[in-house]
Amino acid sequence: MNCLIVDDDPLICDLVEHFCSKTEEVTSVLTTQSGFEAVNLIQSNAFDLIFWTLICLILQEKIS
Secondary structure: OEEEEEOOOHHHHHHHHHHHHOOOOOOEEEEEOOHHHHHHHHHHOOOOEEEEOHHHHHHHHHHO
């Protein structure tokens, strides 16, 4: 299972990545703190599970 973690807080990314790495089914974990980078990763990779922070989406909407 390939996972993507998107959160503007690096500690949250590390925590979720740690728990994913403890799961036998998870074979790959990518993390990013940027919504724009996440979209690029999604377009170029096949993910089975995506953890995405809603606050990250809201903040980027306000920036755009």
